[in-house]
Amino acid sequence: MGSSRMPVSLRSTLSTSKAGPKGNYLYIGADLLRNLVFVFFLIRWTRKAALQLKGRGLFGTVAEAYISIRKTLYGMFLRSPGVRNKVQAQVAETLAKLEGKLVPKGPGISRYLTLPKEGWTETQVRGELEKLGEMEHTRWEDGLVSGAVYHGGDGLIKLQADAFQKFSVSNPIHPDVFPGVRKMEAEIVAMVLSMFNAPAGAAGVTTSGGTESILMACLSARQKAYRERGVTEPEMIIPETAHAAFRKAGSYFSIKVHLVACPAPSYQVHIPSVSRLISSNTILLVGSAPNFPHGIIDNIPSLSRLALRKKRSLPLHVDCCLGSFLVPFLSRAGFPTVPFDFTVKGVTSISCDTHKYGFAPKGNSTCLYRTQALRTYQYFISPDWSGGVYASPSIAGSRPGALIASCWTSLMSQGESGYIDSCHKIVGAAKKIETAIRENPSLRDDLSVMGKPLVSVVAFTSKTLNIYDIADAMTGKGWHLNALQSPPAIHVAVTLPIVAAVDRLIGDIVATVEEEKEKERVRIVEGKGAKGGAKGDTAALYGVAGSLPNKSVVVQLAGGFLDTLYKA
Numbered sequence: 180m181g182s183s184r185m186p187v188s189l190r191s192t193l194s195t196s197k198a199g200p201k202g203n204y205l206y207i208g209a210d211l212l213r214n215l216v217f218v219f220f221l222i223r224w225t226r227k228a229a230l231q232l233k234g235r236g237l238f239g240t241v242a243e244a245y246i247s248i249r250k251t252l253y254g255m256f257l258r259s260p261g262v263r264n265k266v267q268a269q270v271a272e273t274l275a276k277l278e279g280k281l282v283p284k285g286p287g288i289s290r291y292l293t294l295p296k297e298g299w300t301e302t303q304v305r306g307e308l309e310k311l312g313e314m315e316h317t318r319w320e321d322g323l324v325s326g327a328v329y330h331g332g333d334g335l336i337k338l339q340a341d342a343f344q345k346f347s348v349s350n351p352i353h354p355d356v357f358p359g360v361r362k363m364e365a366e367i368v369a370m371v372l373s374m375f376n377a378p379a380g381a382a383g384v385t386t387s388g389g390t391e392s393i394l395m396a397c398l399s400a401r402q403k404a405y406r407e408r409g410v411t412e413p414e415m416i417i418p419e420t421a422h423a424a425f426r427k428a429g430s431y432f433s434i435k436v437h438l439v440a441c442p443a444p445s446y447q448v449h450i451p452s453v454s455r456l457i458s459s460n461t462i463l464l465v466g467s468a469p470n471f472p473h474g475i476i477d478n479i480p481s482l483s484r485l486a487l488r489k490k491r492s493l494p495l496h497v498d499c500c501l502g503s504f505l506v507p508f509l510s511r512a513g514f515p516t517v518p519f520d521f522t523v524k525g526v527t528s529i530s531c532d533t534h535k536y537g538f539a540p541k542g543n544s545t546c547l548y549r550t551q552a553l554r555t556y557q558y559f560i561s562p563d564w565s566g567g568v569y570a571s572p573s574i575a576g577s578r579p580g581a582l583i584a585s586c587w588t589s590l591m592s593q594g595e596s597g598y599i600d601s602c603h604k605i606v607g608a609a610k611k612i613e614t615a616i617r618e619n620p621s622l623r624d625d626l627s628v629m630g631k632p633l634v635s636v637v638a639f640t641s642k643t644l645n646i647y648d649i650a651d652a653m654t655g656k657g658w659h660l661n662a663l664q665s666p667p668a669i670h671v672a673v674t675l676p677i678v679a680a681v682d683r684l685i686g687d688i689v690a691t692v693e694e695e696k697e698k699e700r701v702r703i704v705e706g707k708g709a710k711g712g713a714k715g716d717t718a719a720l721y722g723v724a725g726s727l728p729n730k731s732v733v734v735q736l737a738g739g740f741l742d743t744l745y746k747a
C-alpha cells in the first residue's frame with residue numbers, strides 16, 4: 180500500500196503518532212478542516228434555531244416540540260407488541276366494512292377482470308353503461324351533495340358532449356394538427372386573465388385541475404427563487420386552511436411548508452404570524468379566495484403588503500380555484516366583495532378552476548401569472564432528447580383537446596350574463612343557509628357559522644351538540660355534507676343543483692338539530708352522560724382522529740381506502 184495514495188485525512192491520522200515536521204503540518208490541516216466544518220454546522224444550526232424562534236416565538240417553539248415528542252411517544256406506543264396487533268386487527272376490520280360498502284359483490288354483479296375474448300356489440304356496451312350510471316348512489320341529481328358536481332344545467336351538458344365528440348381525438352401537443360384546439364386554449368386563458376384584471380404582459384396556462392394549477396404556481400416560485408436568489412432550501416408560508424394541494428406541492432417539490440393559524444372570529448390567516456415566518460428561504464406566500472374548509476377569503480391586501488415589503492418582493496399566490504367564476508362576479512351580482520385579484524399589486528399568480536363554477540367538465544383549470552417570466556419558470560424543456568426537442572408547459576405530455584373544447588364551449592355559452600346569473604343564484608342560496616343558521620330560532624342557539632362567508636361555502640360548528648353526529652344524521656336523510664376537522668365542523672358548498680333543494684336542506688338541518696337535542700336530553704335523563712351512544716361513520720372517524728396525538732392509524736386507513744378504490 181503506497182502511502183502516497185492514501186487519503187489525506189487517513190494519512191494525517193496515521194502520522195499523528197510520529198509527529199515529524201510534515202506530519203504536524205498535515206495534522207494541523209486536518210484539525211483546521213475539522214474546526215471549519217464544526218463552525219459551519221454551528222452557524223447553520225444557530226441560524227436555523229434563530230429563524231425557528233423568530234418564526235414561532237419561544238412559546239410556539241416549545242409547543243411544537245411538545246407536540247412532536249407526544250407524536251413520537253404515541254407512535255412508539257402504537258408499535259409496541261400487544262397494541263400493534265390490536266390496532267392492525269381494527270384497521271383490517273374497518274377496511275373490510277368499507278370494502279363491503281364501496282365494492283358491491285354478489286350474484287347480481289358481473290365483474291370484468293380480463294378483456295372480453297370478443298369485443299362487445301354497441302348494444303351490450305350501452306346497456307352496461309346504463310347500469311353503471313344507475314348504481315345506487317348519493318343523489319347529486321336532486322341537489323343532495325355538497326360541492327362535487329359543478330354543472331351549469333342539462334342544456335350545457337349536451338353542448339359540452341357535442342364539443343367533446345367533435346374534438347375527441349385532438350391533442351394540443353400537436354398544434355399544427357389541431358389548430359382549433361390551440362386557438363381555444365389560448366382564448367380560455369385570455370378570457371380568465373381578463374376576468375381577474377390581469378395587467379398587460381400577464382400570461383397563463385390551462386391545466387388538468389386545481390391541484391395541477393397549484394403545483395405549477397409553487398414550482399414556478401421555487402424555480403424563480405433558485406435561479407434568481409440561489410435558494411436551495413425553499414419554504415412557503417400558507418394558511419392552515421389552504422387547500423391540501425399546497426402540501427402536495429411541498430411534498431412533490433421538496434418545499435418546506437409553514438402552516439399559519441386562521442383563528443376565530445374571522446378565520447382568515449393570521450398576518451403577523453406570516454410576517455414572522457418570512458426569511459431568505461421563503462419562496463412563496465399564499466392566500467385563498469376563498470378557502471375550501473370555511474369559504475373565507477384571506478386578507479389579500481395585507482398579504483400583498485408583506486410580499487412587497489422587501490426591496491426584492493416575494494411571489495404571492497391567490498388560490499381562487501373554488502372562487503373561480505363566482506368571486507369575480509360578486510359585486511355585479513349584487514353581493515359584497517373584497518380585493519382578491521391582480522388589482523392587488525403584490526399578487527403574482529392566481530389559480531382559477533374552470534371546472535368548478537366555470538361549469539366546464541372535470542379536468543379543466545387555469546393558472547395565471549402577472550408576468551410571462553413567471554410562467555416560463557413552470558415550463559419543462561428538454562433540448563437534446565433522442566425523441567426530438569421536447570417542450571411541454573405543465574405536468575402532462577399529451578393532453579385532452581376534447582376537454583379544452585368543452586371548456587371553451589362552457590365559457591362562450593354562459594358568457595358574463597350567464598355567470599352573473601348563476602352567481603346570483605348560488606351565492607343567494609348560500610346567504611339563505613347562513614341566515615337560517617344565524618337567525619332561525621331552532622338553529623341559532625345550537626349552531627354557529629364560522630366567520631363571514633362571502634361566496635358559496637357555509638361552514639358551521641356547534642358548542643352544544645356533536646357536529647359529526649349532525650353530519651351522520653344528515654347522511655341518514657340522503658345528504659352528503661363535508662366533515663371538517665381542527666376545529667370540528669361541517670360545511671355546505673352550494674352548487675346549482677343545491678340551489679333547487681335549499682329549502683329542503685334547511686328544513687332537514689332544523690329537523691336534525693331537534694332530533695339530536697332530543698337524543699341529548701334522553702341521554703342525560705338516563706344518566707349515560709352527554710355525547711355518548713352509538714356513533715355514525717363521520718363521528719367515529721373524526722371523533723377518534725381528532726383526539727389522536729399521532730395520526731399513523733388514520734394514514735393507514737386512508738391508504739387502505741385508496742387501495743379499496745382499485746378493487747375490481
Ligand SMILES: *Cc1c(COP(=O)(O)O)cnc(C)c1O
Pocket residue numbers: 388389390391422424467469470471498500501532544
Ligand atoms: C377544489 C379546490 C382546489 C383544487 O382542487 P382540484 O380537485 O384539484 O380541482 C383548490 N383550492 C380550493 C380552495 C378548492 O376548493
